[in-house]
Amino acid sequence: MKLLKRAGLVFLVFLAVIATGLMIWEPLGVSPETPPPSRDYEARIVRDNFGVPHIFGKTDADVAYGVAYAHAEDDFATLQEVTAMTRGRLATLNGADAAPVDYVAALLDVGGTVERQYDGLPANVRGVLDGYASGLNAYADEHPEEISLSKLFPVNGRDIAAGFVLRSPFFFGLNTPIQALIENRPLRREGGPSLSAPVENRTVHPLSEDKIVTPVGSDPDENGSNGYALAPKLSVEGKTRLISNSHQPLRGNVAWYELVVHSDEGWDFAGANFPGSPFPFLGHNKHLGWTNTVNRPDLIDIYKLTLNEKGTAYRFDGEWLPLGKKHIWLKIKYGPFVIPYPKMVYRSVHGPVIRNDSGAYALRYAGMDQLDMLTQYYRINKARDFSEWQAAMAGQGVPATNFIYADAKGNIGMFYNAMFPDRSPGFDWRTVLPGDNSKALWQNTLPFTRVPALINPASGYVMNANNTPYIAAGPGNELKRDTFSPLMGIEDDQTNRSRRSIQLLEAAIAADGRISDAEIRRIKYDTAYVRAGYAKDWMDKIAALDLKDHPQLAKVQALLAKWDWNLDGKGAADTLALMVLRPANKAHYQRGKVPDPKVILQETVDHLNKYFGKIDPPMLDVLRLRQGEVDLPIDGGNDTIRASTLWDVDDDGRLSVRHGDSYIMFVEWDKTGKVSSRSIQPFGSATTRPDSPHYTDQMKLFVDKKLKPVWFDPKLLEKNKASEKTVRSIRK
Structure with a gap:
């Protein structure tokens, strides 16, 4: 999605800056939030031998305080990003690429939802949110050198609630119509059975690779x-x-x-x-x-509004209602400066409104x-x-x-x-x-x-x-x-x-x-494909290609014809199958247009020849789980039960998994009702702390398909604890 990155954006931004003299240091225009109500918190954080925090407290609010503090010890950088996101300051922290998230937060009126609904939450829920916010504030107070954005703290329970409001609708795909409407592109047909004869605007259109940046960190259509x-x-x-x-x-x-x-x-x-x-x-x-x-x-409905000539009102049941509008400033980091970029967000009785060259469209979605x-x-x-x-x-x-x-x-x-x-x-x-x-x-x-x-x-x-x-x-x-x-x-x-x-x-x-x-x-941990559905249709399309004038592609075609339909990393055609199936699954899952199989074959061959010098390198040499200095082979594909769903192409041409099997947990209750469980994570408990012993300590177990115990019983934890500390916040 090229929202806020269209041609001429930088020029227009700087033109506005020159015209208005608004080149400022962003912190000067930011007021700190009100901290949560002052109260005493005390939590005991016990870490097991894999660094997993076990948080103990007298009250649920005490525990929430400890949850935030422990998580900050392991990943304060990400917690800051989430906090900036809920405050509409993610672009101030991360630059122009994050501006769409700040725009969406304003479009959906996240702050308004919290303002209207927060006081109606049960007192114990608000107590837990305030406890969590207080834990973040305590860590920030004790580690000011780690704070990346001025005046980001203190946070309060309302900030924590805002994160839920912003991220939740993107798990069922709100990004897709927002992206299409902003770009003035046709909307794809929603899921579920058709309710009438086909009409022109129900045509399924492929989505661009340039996705809108969403608050859930990845495209929900890839989840x-x-x-x-x-x-x-x-x-x-x-x-x-x-x-x-x-x-x-x-x-x-x-x-x-x-x-x-x-x-x-x-x-x-x-x-x-x-x-x-x-x-x-x-x-x-x-x-x-x-x-x-x-x-x-x-769960999402789109409404075409009929506006008056001035664009200030829309027709509803024979009357003209005023179109709500609000002027916002997206504060975007450019080098040492933060540039205020003006936008307008609109609203109708239906919900948030997006205006484009085709008109004005309102969105209504579940949980709004x-x-x-x-x-x-x-x-x-x-x-x-x-x-x-x-x-x-x-x-x-x-x-x-x-x-x-x-x-x-x-x-x-x-x-x-x-x-x-x-x-x-x-x-x-x-x-x-x-x-x-x-x-x-x-x-x-x-x-x-x-x-x-x-x-x-x-x-x-x-x-x-x-x-x-x-x-x-x-x-x-x-x-x-x-x-x-x-x-x-x-x-x-x-x-x-x-x-x-x-x-x-x-x-x-x-x-x-x-x-x-x-x-x-x-x-x-199965890595096989069933010879049915989109996978069979796609492989049949590849088999049917006439490649007599393309000898190398014909070799690929022959290798894939002998593939055993299993991405276990043992077959000669596994790397080819891994890479050519990815676009087919993407089109199927997105209910989009199937790509040209010949083009996909050529792109795959070009990549493998460039980086590996052959079309059939072993899959376990190509598909990797990487973190810091640890580099391990991993199996599975983008729609196998053992899931290696998405990957980044690293400088050496290898595919570094960034999405797929993540937190895995096996739970069982025996005949007496006693519970026990085992789990594993791809990296470790401290994914952004390279100096931590828990930065990569679960990786080998993860790729070897092994699990570690969850010491849910505090008595068993005592025998397997690696550290213990008590964190407190005393009322001032």
Whole structure:
């Protein structure tokens, strides 16, 4: 996305500077925020032998204080970026490339949402947010030399809430219509079944490589994850199992951070969060656990507004309503200076408005202008049984993402969680809607009882791998499509990972009626493709190419014809398959245009010849996991269960994985209900601290597909602790 980077931008910016004399040092125009209410906090941070912090406190707020402090010890740089992002100052910290994030924060009125909704949060939730903010402030006060942006601290609970508001809608793809509208490009068709005959503006268009910079750190259309829950009947020992395999960027503001929390108020949880959150987003407590996978139902609607001649009002139900507008300044770092760049953001009764050469378009999306996700995460963290957990989920604060659930009682479930708009029939909700008709403007969302859910199926398992919820538990155990209204926009997509997961789970059950621990481990680390769906169609296109006039491409074609459909790094064609399948999966997952296979073959050959001198280098020489001085081979691909989803091309031509398998956790409850778990991260607990022993200490285990213990029981932690400290904030 070339927002704020179009031709002439720098010239216009400096012209404005010269004309107005606004070349300033940015800190002069920034006022520090009000700190949280003063109170005493005390937390004990115990680190195990892998540096994972276990935070203990008398109250939940004490624990949140310790969570922030411990995370700052490991990754204060990223926490500062998240803080700057929530303040609309990311471009001040990181320059012009980050300006779109500041623009989006203003467009979505993040600050307004917090102002309107924050005081309505439960007092204990606000207490946890303030405790977390106080922990960040304490670390910043004690380490002023690490602060990268003046007047960024102190922060308060409202700042923490703002981070949730800004990032949440981008997990279900709000970046896509924003990007298309700003660039005045056709909107792609939303997911879910068609509701009428095709129309021109529903044509699927490929997205450019130049993505809008999103607050989630990566394009949601590239995200993935796998999740499995297995009932006791599938275990010889009668245990319940949960496998969490989220696919996130390995670095940045949505990279997983592992932690364990223990509060005397009953908050006991092991799992992982994102920078800027006091709550783990997935993992387990003593009684239950869950993991998440990205889902993509149609939760976004676009409205074409009819403006008056002056562009100051829009027509709505026969009346003219004033178009809300607000003048903002994007403060963009250029060298030692910060340049204020003017923008206007607009709003209608529908939501934020983007104006382009084709007109004015309003967006309405799930979870808009609400903070209930904070309450929901807090309550599911502390839920003690399935009923409490479902009651917390029914609060519907989290706008999207699947939840794969398991508990000590042997319950399992797959919830296609989403805040489905309560849409009226009579409109094609997959396309641009009329902005002048109130009947097209939904006001409420469907209750949690309408969410597609599969609980305790006869198959004994549930799974999701970013696929339609209608495929979740094997043949004969699936949800029925006709049970759900097409107005909900439920996706029909399948992935290789979903097809392969069902195939492997069903085969294991068919063999002896059980799935052993070794088998479920093999399934999670599987690197194969099913010869079906987009992958087969794409490989068939390659096989059908007439390459008689291109001898080297013909050799590639012949090698791929013999490929064993497994990216385990053992086959001669694995590198070729890894690279040529990536564009096909991207087009499939983005519901976009399939590229020219001949062009992809040529680009792949050119790259391999340039850097490796041949077309068939061993895949494990090409695909690497790299951090600091550690450089290791890794297997898997962009849509294999063992996921190496995205990579950077390094100077030596090798592909350095930056997205895919990230935080992995295996949880089980035995017959007595006792919980235990194992986990692994790609690098270590201190991903931005090269001097830390935990900068790369998990990498070898990660590439070798091994796990480490999670010392959830404090008694076991005492035997495996590496350090301990107490952090306090005394009321002034």
